Amino acid sequence: MKTKQHAGITACLCFLGLMTGWVLPNHAISQTLTEFSAGLSSSSLPWAITTGPDGNLWFTEDAGNRIGRITPSGAITEFSSGLAENSYPWGITTGPDGNLWFTVYGGIGRITPSGVITLFSEGFPGYSSPVEIVAGPDGNLWFTDPAVNAIGRMTPSGDLTWFSTGLSENTYPWGIAAGPDGNLWFTEYDGNAIGRITPSGVITEFSAGMSASSGPTGITTGPDGNLWFTEYDGNAVGRITPSGVITEFSGGLPAESGPWAITTGPDGNLWFTVYDGDAMGRITPSGVISMASVALATASGPQGITTGPDGNLWFTEYKGNAIGRLQDFRTGCAATLGQTLVLNIPYLAAANAKPTDPSVWANFVYAYHEAYPSLLSFKLTSAGMINNPSYTCTASTLYDNLSIHIPDMLMPDGVNHLCVDLEYSPALSGNGNFYFIVSKYGAVSD
Secondary structure, three states, X not given: OHHHHHHHHHHHXXXXXXXXXXXXXXXXXXXXXXXXXXXXXXXXXXXXXXXXXXXXXXXXXXXXXXXXXXXXXXXXXXXXXXXXXXXXXXXXXXXXXXXXXXXXXXXEEEEOOOOOEEEEOOOOOOOOOOOOEEEOOOOOEXXXXXXXXXXXXXXXXXXXXXXXXXXXXXXXXXXXXXXXXXXXXXXXXOOOEEXXXXXXXXXXXXXXXXXXXXXXXXXXXXXXXXXXXXXXXXXXXXXXXXXXXXXXXOOOOOOOOOEEEEEEOOOXXXXXXXXXXXXXXXXXXXXXXXXXXXXXXXXXXXXXXXXXXXXXXXXXXXXXXXXEEEEOOOOOOOEEEOOOOEEEEEEXXXXXXXXXXXXXXXXXXXXXXXXXXXXXXXEEEEEEEOOOOOOOOOOEEEOOOOOEEEEEEEOOOOOOEEEEEEEEOOOOOEOOEOEEEEEEEEEOOO
């Protein structure tokens, strides 16, 4: 029986190879990597990056002691006037006042789109070292300070308030993001926990479900209405619901790769930088991880990441001293077929769904059947609701007869794409198991 099953898997792999090798030679689709360094001072160590209110990307230069601006076409300009010596700018975000705000050693900085820098240091202890910063739902700036072991809030006029009640000792708060629930969420690197702080300053910590020594760093709000975060030490990506339920995902991540920063990408998935692995990673809202097909230079050290105003992913190369752009995304919320023959459909909507109706995600796995050896059948293994029905996406379609149309499926090679139709199979299904067979497939052109 094992021999027959192995033969079925081998046949499936050969079949997929035929599809990608013969059917799609003229339809290869891959992302394009462009790296920009002209105009960037040597050894500047670019750290964080964000989309500015002016349609450009803005980034911090840790060792260069500058704030950088890069246009969507790649022209870099640096600003340093107004920055104190050894400021070490790190985090950066667009503020509610139409300016950029960034963290520096011992304070917070503001830079206008025209490049005028102002520093705020009153109320900061001498050992203060703010790290990440974000605009909150209350119209203020919120930041983490691991040296003070507190969360800070600054108004656009520069008034500062500290919050630490409810925060465990020596937690080392790091990343911070505005959540879908109107609160701020942050990672606790040494505390191995995720924190939530209300606009009024009430802190709650969540650690159940998180591995020990996970070392969470980056955090962002996902398209599914949950918070997603990276675990640098734990080599995983985590998800926490607004109610505090944590789930970790690591399958598909190379060992000791060091995921660092994370953002929602232009394709409806989460994308993250892999600092030690010199790579870019992607995770679907259902938790399927894959690595980008583009190769970064060795010792590039990708660090900050954001989706730009041009619909591309932009990231900093901390060790490579460059700004990277990843483009050519399919915005149709592509399904993926992994090397282990797991089929993930990130967005599946009913054929008669209303615009406000929620979608679902679904995972399938190839399943060989002795009675039907010629069929390509997939078994439904898990499914769940997409919690953000307002997220716009050209989803796969579920029809009343339980057939599924997948308009875009990324093949295991990470390059080629198919459109695929699945039919529910009553003959194969039963005992709580649901099987679907491939009824039709075709090439997806550029």
